Amino acid sequence: MKKHTLLYFAAIATISFSACSKQLDEVAPDTKIGFSQLSKNNLPLVVNGAKLALTNNNAFYLYYAFQDIMSDDFQSLTFPTYDNNNIAPNDNSLPVVYRQPYQCIANANMVIQYASGFPGDSTISASLGEAYLLRAFSYMLLSECFGDAAIIKGGEDPKSRPARSPLTAVNQLIEADLKAAATLLADYTSPVAGSKQAAQLLLSRIYLNQGRNDEALAQATAVISSGKFSLQSNYADIFKSQVNSAEAVYKINETSTSTFYGLPAVFGPGTYNGVNMSGSGNTWADSNLVKSYEPADVRRTCFLRTKGAAIIDSVYFLTKFPAEITPSYMVCRYSEALLIVAEANARKGITDVSTYNQLRTARKASTVSSSDFSSPAAFLAVIEQERRREFIGERLRWSDMRRFGKMDGWLQSFGQPITHALMPLPSREFFINPDLAQNADYSK
């Protein structure tokens, strides 16, 4: 009996053992897929992933706002080192400025690389086009904040430590990507999807910043003449995530965890003197700018005057961004096209007030005539102020200060070198790559 038992158990053991070993091959995740499972059908999901990456960590509201805080539009006690243009490389909030655009780029690169296997395939052109658009926008965010940037197009060895490419190369990539997006993408239907006009408007913006006024004019004109957009009576609607205003050309929505976040958390008045809103109450708008709105100007209602949290005085808080659980971030909108046409013309020596007046009229502000200006330069000065009034809080001012020649003086007034127009790269990157170049006049 014993010997039989032995054989019996030995047999059972042997059979069960070999059967078990196979199970090691069968373990697979159920909320993750391998790269080989990527298909034309799920490519749009990767585009969503790229947008998620841009807004991930619930931090878009911070890095979207930082350059405005650096500019003359805002004063901030909450972010004093941004306000005074002397950011520490180990600043708590700095990493997201660098990290999230690159995370978006990595996801956009997945789409672009996959699509390279199917040249000319129209079924994926929408995804591919938006991937180019998002990659370009991400590199715009990076180059505006940091200047030179390592160019990542996908497929690099993640352990390699490339140097930063010069700004000219980054700008060339942005331009090429936007052109590709403009070709691939269809006409505008909604601001939450990439469109030909979104790519054109961003192209127009970079051309203007690079002084290529004819090209800027051409692209902005193309956006206007597409007939897809019109100025709306309800200015506040533009910034609501759940309303697709015909003024909004392209916007990125974000899933947040509560209505506490989003841009109101940065610019809001907080909870002083009976006010109960988001925000710290320590970041307020330039009072001279707010006072420059005409009384009937609809945009004036987007400010609340109340006491600052840490100071004894009353100041103006920007309240145009609604507190929402899915806050929205504007990438580009119609009125920028209108003001670019005015500005590009003025820079070419032509004082054409038509698009300027179109915007002013819609905002219930007084209009001008070309005879009011002694020179195109005088009109440019007015356009600059109009851009501030129109786009405050939409992260355009810092580039505008550069273009209008205001930046160096502004930085010097804080005792900072003009090189502090750029932010420092976050410290963490130098722990990984000590040879990486830091921006001038910052420590690593």
Add this chain to the structure above:
Amino acid sequence: MSGASVYAQQVLKGTVKDAVSRQPVPGATVKVIGSSKGATTNEKGEFELNVPVNAQLQISSVGFENVIVAASIIQASPVWLKIRAINLTDAVVVGYGTQQRGKVTNAISTVKSDALSPEKNIASDFGKALTGRVAGVFVASKDGSPGGTPNILIRGAQSVNAASTNPLIVIDGLIVEGSTISINNINPQDIESIEVLKDAASVAIYGARGSTGVIIVTTKKGRMNSKPAFSINMYTGVNNVPTSRHMLNTEEYSSAFLDARNNRIGDINTLLSDPGNLTPGKISQLTNEKQTLQSQVNGLQMADRSTDWIDRVKNKNAPVNNIQASMSGGGDRNNYYMSLGRYAEEATIGTGNFERYTGRLDVTQQVNNWLKINGNINITQSVRKNFNNPLVAAFNARPDTPEDPVLNPDGSLGYYVGQQQHPLGVMMDNNNKDRNNVYLGGLSADIKLLQDLSFRSSFNATKFNDLNTVFYPPTGYLGAFNKGVLKNSGVDNFSYNFDNYFTYTKKVSRLGINATLGYTFYNNQLNYFGYELNGFPKIDGITGGGAGSTYGSAFAIGSNNTSNKEVSDAYFLRTGLDWEGKYLLNASIRRDGSSKLNAGNRYSWFPAVSAGWDIARENFLAGSRLVNQLKIRSSYGISGNIRPLGYFDAQNLLNATSYVNNPALMLNTVIGNPNIRWERTKQVDAGIDVSLLGNRLTLAADYYNKTTDGLMSNNDISWIYGASSIPDNIGSIRNYGADLELALSSRAGAAFSWKVETNMNINRNQLLSLKDSLTTYGAYVFGGPMTKAKVGQSLGSVQVYESLGVDPQTGDMLYKDQNKDGKWDNNDMITVPVALPTFTGGTNITLSYKNFTIDALFNYVVGNKVYDFYEQTLRNYSPDFYGVMPNKFDIINKRWKQKGDITDVPRAITGPHGAGQTADWNYRPSTQFIYNASYVRLRNISLSYNIPTAVLSKVKISRARIYASAQNVFTITKYIGFDPEAAANNGIVSSNLPNPRAAVVGIDLSF
């Protein structure tokens, strides 16, 4: 109580007692030499036996020396059993079997149930009971939160990740790893013994999972042929915060606030006094900044009151209670053990309590002469509820904050200043309950196939279910922006290991042979789920999910709902040979595979060999009264570790998740590494076991040297790749040192008896190499120091500026410009090892006089440091995100105030300052925030009194003991914070709760 009457061939009655405690020894085996007759002593140590007059009796009991006495002398007095410090015939539990202590050739330490008794371990888990008890085992409770479990390091660390350095826990053959079972899921009083496997040869049989050491827990069983014994042990007492630190009071806060701004205004005035150097823009900006500063100065309105918020959030005399009842016994073919226990404790800071119920049942039945079945089940319910740690709010709160939280007209929580949260308001957000139910169970069959060959099949499983419910009311700080939040999240975890192995034991002449061959299969499934609800009415008492009006943000869907699985298997073989127990040789080999690795790297071999020579058994020492044991032994082996690797991190993956309520695919932030392979640790150990003076003096000493190669870690990569890390085998690390255990006890049978046991470990940890010299190895605390390891240094370093103190002229910090380039950047930082101690140990002293016993345990930790993160963070004098300058520790009162002040605390300042002209200059991560965290602690002291049996017999109680005990009684340290032990395993202290000082009284009864 002594032996009574002897008649030829008549009944002999006798008593067996412990020579040290003078207490009866129940369950001792009394055997008549030369016959099959025998008996077991009862709870009073008594036995009854029919013997011939001239009989010789052998009396044995676990933990005591065997005694042979003539039946004729038993009448005179009780038989005194002497405790054996090293019990040569005791079974030592090793992986997949047991060995006789005398034949062990490995470094294995044993902790018996006595050290786990409730009065010696006022804690919920057995891990803390190991503190200071075993050489080479370093236990640190990083947080004194109720129900919190400690980090355990055996012979140094291979990884900076706590989860990866803790040893493998095996409970009665059940592998506890990769699952959610925590060491507090088992009642320490249900444990019979804990074996700590330290050297590679003993852990190699657990191969792939053993390189961090193995802790084998053996639970209590009933004894065959013993009368039922019912015991109750309970204590009650209080926990308190043993030390304190203080924040600034209102006057001191105002002074710091105003100094910081006035100092900056002073600096601006100095600049403006020489306007020739300034551009008009700069002058206007400085003037503007000065105005803003002046506006802040004028705007500071402090109420005339002051609260020490750290003291205010303490929960003084927080109750701690424990009760355990157990029943055990056995017939001639079976035995059983069952128990019920309850442990509860409250947080000493903030709110929260931990309550745990445990139930255990263990039954063994000898079915017939070839089959024995054991079944056991352990059911635990742990509830952590109403938890809130308000320390950060207490650090930040302005000292003039009113005692009661400010309420808005609608009843919701408001703010006193800015959006600063009121510490008591924060504590109100404690409507949370985390309940887990844990089932540990096993079923095993031992089959005797042949005389020398047996087969064991053992199935062990764990089931862990956790439901965590958190409710933030719409009136609170955290729920306000969602109109109330209810978060439900849970864990469902099932893991099992199925072991089948043959054991062969044979004695051929003087050669002893034993061999084990088997296969084990391990399967672990870990699933998480959860959701959020929003939109609750502002009505007191409404806290249930059903009252929510919407589902919450989709934000957390991805992280709340995941599933993981690991499958692994192994073949193992161990053989042991011994010649008369004198020359010993053991060898083992195991082949392991895990589904975490790609097929090509999946399997690895883990061999080990060990040998020993017990010189005391040689003829020239045999029979020596001085030397009882003198064994030299050595071992070498390879063991592995796979814990640092994520379940699916060998593959490149896209996460399926959501973006604004639409599906999305996003690249994993951990980049897959298909080439990742096993981490392997090679360890050599040489040791000596000595027992002298009739076992009154014992010593075990070990030297070890272990080298880990293929060090498995998640390596940081540049953010430009859209990810943060990649797992890799990044380098090699070495831990070497020595363990020493020494015990000296008084002569047996003395009225006053004593015992001193001490143990110590010296460990040197050194990162030997990194595959890539630029690899960082550590975790980054933003704003704090980079924690980093450097080749040639110990793990757990921080990268900081080297402070040269405060400049008496300016009051600003001076840092050493290491490369003398006139700039202060990363190149000027130094790496300072902080986390790992170089010397640890403990000393236990037991004194007994008649029925009294005093037991004191000291433990000491030397050579480690802490980096005080909040000390650094709170040196910032600007308003924080909530619009208020946070309060500061009172060390600030020592700050530099005027020229010539000599101090190590820099001046209060906002805005650019110091040689670097940056706003963070005075609070950059530097050596000024590193404190020596060495300490000596009276870990536990207990006094117990055994109520005399004469008193007890009248009330039918066989044993009664009352005791008073205190834990963490005092600590000698230079660290100024709460608790040098309560730091993260990377040496950084933030808002860690200090470990409580407990004081309890209790009673232990047996019927």
